[in-house]
Amino acid sequence: xxxxxxxxxxxxxxxxxxxxxxxxxxxxxxxxxxxxxxxxxxxxxxxxxxxxxxxxxxxxxxxxxxxxxxxxxxxxxxxxxxxxxxxxxxxxxxxxxxxxxxxxxxxxxxxxxxxxxxxxxxxxxxxxxxxxxxxxxxxxxxx
Amino acid sequence: xxxxxxxxxxxxxxxxxxxxxxxxxxxxxxxxxxxxxxxxxxxxxxxxxxxxxxxxxxxxxxxxxxxxxxxxxxxxxxxxxxxxxxxxxxxxxxxxxxxxxxxxxxxxxxxxxxxxxxxxxxxxxxxxxxxxxxxxxxxxxxx
DNA sequence: TATTGTTATACTCTATAACTATA
DNA sequence: TATAGTTATAGAGTATAACAATA
Numbered sequence: 387x388x389x390x391x392x393x394x395x396x397x398x399x400x401x402x403x404x405x406x407x408x409x410x411x412x413x414x415x416x417x418x419x420x421x422x423x424x425x426x427x428x429x430x431x432x433x434x435x436x437x438x439x440x441x442x443x444x445x446x447x448x449x450x451x452x453x454x455x456x457x458x459x460x461x462x463x464x465x466x467x468x469x470x471x472x473x474x475x476x477x478x479x480x481x482x483x484x485x486x487x488x489x490x491x492x493x494x495x496x497x498x499x500x501x502x503x504x505x506x507x508x509x510x511x512x513x514x515x516x517x518x519x520x521x522x523x524x525x526x527x528x529x
Numbered sequence: 530x531x532x533x534x535x536x537x538x539x540x541x542x543x544x545x546x547x548x549x550x551x552x553x554x555x556x557x558x559x560x561x562x563x564x565x566x567x568x569x570x571x572x573x574x575x576x577x578x579x580x581x582x583x584x585x586x587x588x589x590x591x592x593x594x595x596x597x598x599x600x601x602x603x604x605x606x607x608x609x610x611x612x613x614x615x616x617x618x619x620x621x622x623x624x625x626x627x628x629x630x631x632x633x634x635x636x637x638x639x640x641x642x643x644x645x646x647x648x649x650x651x652x653x654x655x656x657x658x659x660x661x662x663x664x665x666x667x668x669x670x671x672x
Numbered sequence: 673t674a675t676t677g678t679t680a681t682a683c684t685c686t687a688t689a690a691c692t693a694t695a
Numbered sequence: 696t697a698t699a700g701t702t703a704t705a706g707a708g709t710a711t712a713a714c715a716a717t718a
Contacts, residue, residue: 394574399552401666404593406549431537450547479694479699523544622676
């Protein structure tokens, strides 16, 4: 019967937190010239990606954030003219989040910059390994 | 030529940060009855695992923390009689970190508790997938 | 001069509870 | 009564610079 490892360096939780921290720093410094950080970028992405329109609540759930955190992140993006809050149509309690034209432009640029940082960061892995990693992480995220 | 994905949900960085956050919360709540959190546990692990003795600097490097953070984490563990700081033998600037008998006992218990939490958290994956994930993360951590 | 542990400080991120307006 | 957004606040985590002791 295989057992979970007792060595810290073999613990998936420890490894995840180390690497997640590294990649976060890497992402933030890549985004800095654009005046964005990782969390702001993820909010902007939800607002800019075609398809769904998110209420703030749905957006928080999607990003794994507390709704109260989303408020501050949105306030900043709104102040900078990158996204808009629109009153919900069926439910007037809700506000729906959409990117402005300027927000979509900045988002495209940010996607480019982040993708480049990822390629660099993940360059020690083969394409197959990256795909397998992405698939595994996606399954964990869907729990 | 394969390109990095532009969808947020396919970004390895985003997935890592979501899952790392989830697993951190899970770990912290599993360790709570023992009066530990993830970071304190990782410091205790370094002190308790046989083999090397770490200076505070080496320990910080191993854990990916700033040396100044290690001071506070150690202060707490020392206050609770779980680890000791011993003056370095060759270099009197350094202090080496070792677990007390009580610290080693608590560490064994914590390892058990964390391993159980991990098995539960990772139960959606096959053993082969967990092994592959661990191997991939290890390679990224060794960059 | 350079490095180790330490202190101080500020900033980011996360968690919680309470308020308001709608449902 | 329950839920959406908001506000306020505290706590955890991270980053940086400076200092004393030692190399």
